[in-house]
Amino acid sequence: AQTIHQWPVAEIKAVGSPLSLGCTIKGKSSPNLYWYWQATGGTLQQLFYSITVGQVESVVQLNLSASRPKDDQFILSTEKLLLSHSGFYLCAWSPTGGNERLFFGHGTKLSVL
C-alpha cells in the first residue's frame, strides 16, 4: 500500500527566515507529485507539480520553490518567509498520467510571525 508522509507536522517561523518542507511517498514508483497551499478556512491553491525526478513545474508565483531530488521525495522551500506564507501546506500524489484522483498527506501547518 502507498503511504505519504509530510514533515514537519507544524512550524512556527519568523518573517525573513528560511523554510523547508518535505514529503515522501512510499510504495508507488514514478508518482506525480503536487504541492498545495490552503489559507486558513480557504480554498486550495496549487503551487507546483512534478511528473518526474528533477522536473518541477510552477503553477503560481508565491516566492516559493520546489525540488524533486528523488523519485519519492518532494521538497518545498524558500529563503525568506513572508507573513502571507502562513497556512496549511499539503503534498499530494497521483498515479502516472494526468486526471487521476489526488492522495493527500496530512499537511504541515505553518505560522509565520
Place this chain on the structure above:
Amino acid sequence: GEKVEQHESTLSVREGDSAVINCTYTDTASSYFPWYKQEAGKSLHFVIDIRSNVDRKQSQRLTVLLDKKAKRFSLHITATQPEDSAIYFCAASITGGYKVVFGSGTRLLVSP
C-alpha cells in the same frame, strides 16, 4: 485559466435529509471532476469523481451529476449522517493535465 466556483459556502441539513452542493467551471476543455472531503483540522481525502464521458456516477449514498452544456456539476448526498459534516471541495482539470483547480469549499453541517 480554469476557474471553479462553488456556490454554497455553508449548507445545514437535518440527519437523514439530502444535501446538494453545486459547482460551475469555465474551461470547456475540463474533463475530470473530483470531489474531496476535509474534516476539521485534517487533510483532504477523495470521495468521488466523474469524467466528461458520462453524466452521472453513483457510489453508495453519493451521486455526482455533470452537465457539460451548462458547465456545471453537483454532489448529491442522500440519507445524511453526522459524520458527513465536513468541508467539501469540488475540483476540475483538463484532459492529460496536471493542474487541478479547486472550488472554495462548502461547509456541510448535519445536525441530529
